[in-house]
Amino acid sequence: MLKLYGNERNRADMKCNLAMGGNTMADLQEMADQLARLYAENPKVEGVLLGGSVSRGWQDKYSDIELLVFWKEPPTDTYRKTPIMKSNGTVLDFHPYEDEEWSETYLTNGVKLEISNFLTAAIQRFITKTVDFFDTDPEIQCIAAAVNYGKALEGHELITEMKGRVQNYPDGLRKTMIEENIIFGSRWSNREALLYRKDWLMLYKVMADAETKIMSILFALNRQYIVHPGFKWQRNALDGMSVKPENIIKRMESVFIGNPKDAIRTLEAVIQEVFDLIAQELPDMDLSEAMKQTHQVRPLNENY
Template sequence: MNIYTIVILEQDGGSCVDLKSLAREHSASYMQNPKVEAVLLGGSVSRNWQDEYSDIELMVLWKESPTEEDRKRPIHLANGDIIDFYPYEEEEWSETYVAQGVKFEISNFLTSTIQKIIKEVTLEWETDLNKQCLVAFVHEGIPLGGEEVIQLLKEKVKVYPAELSKAMIRKNMDLGNRWSNREALLVREDWLMLYKVIVSTQEKIMGMLFGLNRLYVHHPAFKWQNLSLEKMPIVPENISSRMTSILMEHPTKGVRDLEVLMGQVYELIQTEYPEMDVMEVMEKTLFIRPKNVVDSI
């Protein structure tokens, strides 16, 4: 693999290159192929969250399987340098390249594959984050070609299902056995394992909050966490700063703050969905594995 220096281009006045315009320019090369039905811009650029580190993420929808030449032609037309070029796996062809100083991440799918995944998420309440991210891509993405095809897909994901909301909450409510071992990890100063537990718990919180607020998860690792939380109306007070502090402050205080935060999240769930019994889960969350006690003889 070659190593490339990625340069952030600047326009007059020193501002970063217009990534949306650049994406539109490159999408035209894909739309020249009669096998392509649509091109969609996603990621941080589609949500206006982009910064100087952002790349351009494109979803290309195909009527039939693309050949290697089909995939490479737009890169050659852009005088791009290929970084990664993957074969078909998990229903996707993907490649990454650099052109005009900007990295492009291309996800190629058959249109029928995206239709199937949309059905699984919206009608069968599939909580798999990778599938949900594709639905989020469609929901939030900007059409760059094949607007009619994309609009039909967007109609299918426009309404976030209540049952998917509940499924996301149920999937993430139980924090697992390691959480009950947190006190022992603190005493032992097993920081590596403890921080794995803390991060896992924060991921569970994010999963519940996405479901509670009926938002499709747009990244499996909850990238852009703070901006995502800002979009959510149903969250504990000062959620972003508290999540940050839990990771930055002393572990003992971080764990105590996380316990309080979890309780508040459960209360929000109970308010939104009174029919969901969260009391058992709350009691399990508060449980701490006791010390061994040996009776003296």
């Protein structure tokens, strides 16, 4: 049997409040607050952070609630399941420890909850990798983003200290991010051949990879941590940037919904404009080799 924290009346009140909630934006915020209090009843929990779209005001009718729970020691299955039971939740996924995380997904009152459990020490280590050692791994950088942009629900003193560590985007991370993404690779040089052959699957993968590199560079130019490893919420992220090519949102979207030939030309133009922005922001960075490789196109066989 699960060990419960708090008295019976408190648990009943919490269940009633959760059941009364709807799915409006304000309801998601309120539900997140209530669920955070459930987690905080466990003395092993040191903090609860609201992440994802709800924390940034980007939520829509498909949004769920993403909570990061910080533990002083590894959570048992019982500890993880207790808030689910208290909120009358239905478990969708319940994963064992992997990559320094315990994660579960459940439904409460028709709203999906995605819970990421970490040791507090692991979060501090991820932050160190990002801000002190300039680790560009998007999975790790997303933790820094969640801390920076997220909303503290419990453990305010701890999370405030964490936020202080990630508040200033490091110059070293900015430079490393750009250097790792300015080479668009040999597949990009095959774009005309793929278009000619109508190899759509590979062509669109190449274009998606190009957009991924563009996004990585733009996050760095704007001193913003990558918020999702797959660049979810691209439109919202671009809208919040000040250093970017003109009309970038529509141009990036048109790559996947317009004519493929036009899409390639759009990407070529955007890439050049991104190089221009890099030159303005980091004038000491040598871009000559990167630009040379990016402009290369697989040569035609004139004898064919």
